[in-house]
Amino acid sequence: MAEKVLLINPNQMKPAVTPLALDYLASALGESGFEVELLDLCFSEDFAREIVRYFASNSVLAIAITLRNTDDTCFATRDFFVPRLKEITDYLKAQTYATLILGGSGFSIMPEAILDYCGLDLGIWGEGEYSLPLLIGKIAAGEDYNDVPGLVYRVEKSFQRNPPRYLDLKKMPAPERNAVDNRRYFSEGGMGSIETKRGCPKRCIYCADPLGKGRRVRLRSPSSVVDEIEALLEMGIDYFHFCDSEFNLPPAHAREICREIIRRGLGTRIKWYAYCSPTPFSDEIAILFQKAGCAGINFGVDSATNEMLHTLGRDFIVEDLERTAQICHRQGIVFMYDLLLGGPGETRDSLRETIETMKRLSPSRVGASLGVRIFPGTRLAAMVRKQGPIGQNPDLHGAMDERFFAPAFYLSSALGEGASQYLAELISGDERFFVMSGESADQNYNYNDNTLLMNAIRDGYRGAFWDILRRLAEGG
Ligand code: B12
Numbered sequence: 001m002a003e004k005v006l007l008i009n010p011n012q013m014k015p016a017v018t019p020l021a022l023d024y025l026a027s028a029l030g031e032s033g034f035e036v037e038l039l040d041l042c043f044s045e046d047f048a049r050e051i052v053r054y055f056a057s058n059s060v061l062a063i064a065i066t067l068r069n070t071d072d073t074c075f076a077t078r079d080f081f082v083p084r085l086k087e088i089t090d091y092l093k094a095q096t097y098a099t100l101i102l103g104g105s106g107f108s109i110m111p112e113a114i115l116d117y118c119g120l121d122l123g124i125w126g127e128g129e130y131s132l133p134l135l136i137g138k139i140a141a142g143e144d145y146n147d148v149p150g151l152v153y154r155v156e157k158s159f160q161r162n163p164p165r166y167l168d169l170k171k172m173p174a175p176e177r178n179a180v181d182n183r184r185y186f187s188e189g190g191m192g193s194i195e196t197k198r199g200c201p202k203r204c205i206y207c208a209d210p211l212g213k214g215r216r217v218r219l220r221s222p223s224s225v226v227d228e229i230e231a232l233l234e235m236g237i238d239y240f241h242f243c244d245s246e247f248n249l250p251p252a253h254a255r256e257i258c259r260e261i262i263r264r265g266l267g268t269r270i271k272w273y274a275y276c277s278p279t280p281f282s283d284e285i286a287i288l289f290q291k292a293g294c295a296g297i298n299f300g301v302d303s304a305t306n307e308m309l310h311t312l313g314r315d316f317i318v319e320d321l322e323r324t325a326q327i328c329h330r331q332g333i334v335f336m337y338d339l340l341l342g343g344p345g346e347t348r349d350s351l352r353e354t355i356e357t358m359k360r361l362s363p364s365r366v367g368a369s370l371g372v373r374i375f376p377g378t379r380l381a382a383m384v385r386k387q388g389p390i391g392q393n394p395d396l397h398g399a400m401d402e403r404f405f406a407p408a409f410y411l412s413s414a415l416g417e418g419a420s421q422y423l424a425e426l427i428s429g430d431e432r433f434f435v436m437s438g439e440s441a442d443q444n445y446n447y448n449d450n451t452l453l454m455n456a457i458r459d460g461y462r463g464a465f466w467d468i469l470r471r472l473a474e475g476g
């Protein structure tokens with residue numbers, strides 16, 4: 001009889017976002033001959049009851065838990081999810097002797113700190129399709145597993161972290177998308193999820209994405225990606241969000257995906273959104289995106305002063321933001337410029353210049369996030385540590401902990417007191433701007449318990465959250 005593995009999704013943020021990782025991992029585990037079940041706690045009111053109910057009639061060899069978000073990365077709310085994860089893992093430990101294994105994009109940023117806090121021994125850092133079945137296979141066979149790539153494991157009072165093995169995604173079969181209830185996520189979350197590549201070679205100082213996905217870009221084959229889109233479309237899912245850090249890097253791959261969508265006649269049947277880099281971008285790619293069903297693009301632009309862009313490690317300049325905005329306006333592409341304000345060197349002058357430039361470039365929406373979450377392993381974390389004792393650093397807010405485990409934020413002290421009020425004055429009610437706070441419901445783009453969005457999706461709105469908020473405001 002096949003050994004049984006239980007996958008758990010503890011993420012309860014709403015609107016609900018598909019735990020894509022678990023569909024991908026279930027597929028890999030299934031290929032390795034394991035029987036896989038999913039306990040999805042996203043829609044559960046009482047996790048303890050679900051766990052008791054499950055273990056009343058099941059026993060499993062291992063439990064794999066995904067931690068997508070450690071926190072909401074919002075300066076104003078600082079909602080930290082690891083304590084809730086610990087409540088769940090503590091409860092599981094009391095119910096079963098099965099081996100608990102952690103993983104996920106949030107977990108991979110700080111695996112040792114999370115295992116330590118939860119009192120657990122095993123996790124996998126980075127992608128899990130190869131390492132998770134290997135680890136569980138070794139556990140089942142009673143073999144030594146300390147050489148599993150990406151494994152993070154307890155050795156006495158500390159942890160050992162193995163180097164990961166980055167997969168050749170072209171050789172990976174198209175994942176089946178049948179472990180997660182994708183239909184329910186679509187009806188309550190408004191979009192399907194799909195990944196076309198992994199890895200980013202850029203060196204933005206605050207960004208944690210390369211920590212889990214690697215710096216080398218690894219591409220999926222366009223036919224496998226579009227097979228997956230077709231499988232979801234058969235389930236009635238016709239709005240998608242690409243789950244790549246930057247969909248247009250490299251542009252040739254984005255083009256190939258679009259051409260494959262168009263070749264299969266899907267460009268008019270689906271709508272999709274993506275995160276993109278403002279460079280490289282051209283009229284030609286904008287036209288191709290639209291033919292392939294692009295409904296909106298979220299460009300991570302961070303700032304609109306060259307000094308701040310340079311400090312943040314971005315490889316584009318304000319002129320590029322102007323050019324990309326012009327292309328989007330010319331081609332009728334709905335787009336958002338996402339700002340990350342308050343980083344090292346930010347002043348009231350640079351803030352004002354950025355907001356004024358945004359108003360002039362007039363993206364469909366601007367996300368104005370003030371305060372930068374410091375993640376361990378990033379260049380920003382190293383920079384802050386070099387500045388001297390954490391507790392005395394005037395630029396730091398939130399948890400004063402060397403490991404940057406609980407939410408800690410950088411907010412340039414050169415902004416002085418009342419930085420968020422100053423930002424609000426600069427925005428001065430312009431409805432194109434979103435802010436990361438709970439104060440104004442229709443301009444809040446923190447997707448953590450966002451009731452306005454939940455209700456809109458229940459009423460039939462579909463698409464990226466920022467675009468649903470835009471349509472709500474514009475009455476569309
Ligand atoms: C696309 C995206 C979004 C889209 C999602 C759209 C959609 N339809 O899916 C939107 C815009 C909605 C969004 C929202 C948010 N996001 Co987001 N998002 C992403 C992004 C770019 C991709 C996520 C994804 O699906 N990846 C693809 C899957 C397959 O990868 P994965 O989950 O990492 O899984 C792999 C491995 O981690 C591993 N693995 C996963 N689980 C497990 C479990 C075990 C046991 C093992 C062994 C391995 C394993 O194997 C998997 C397959 O290889 C990530 C960054 C990134 N590149 O991953 C950020 C990211 C996950 N988001 C982040 C954040 C903060 C948020 C928000 C909280 C922001 C907010 N305040 O509103 C919300 C949360 C929404 C929610 N309900 O959870 C952060 C989390 C950081 C942290 N430390 O907490 C990330 C990491 C970005 C970042 N670097 O800051 N997001």
Ligand code: SF4
Nearest residue numbers: 200202204207209245
């Ligand atoms: S912000 Fe985007 S471009 Fe920069 S390192 Fe992160 S994923 Fe790469």
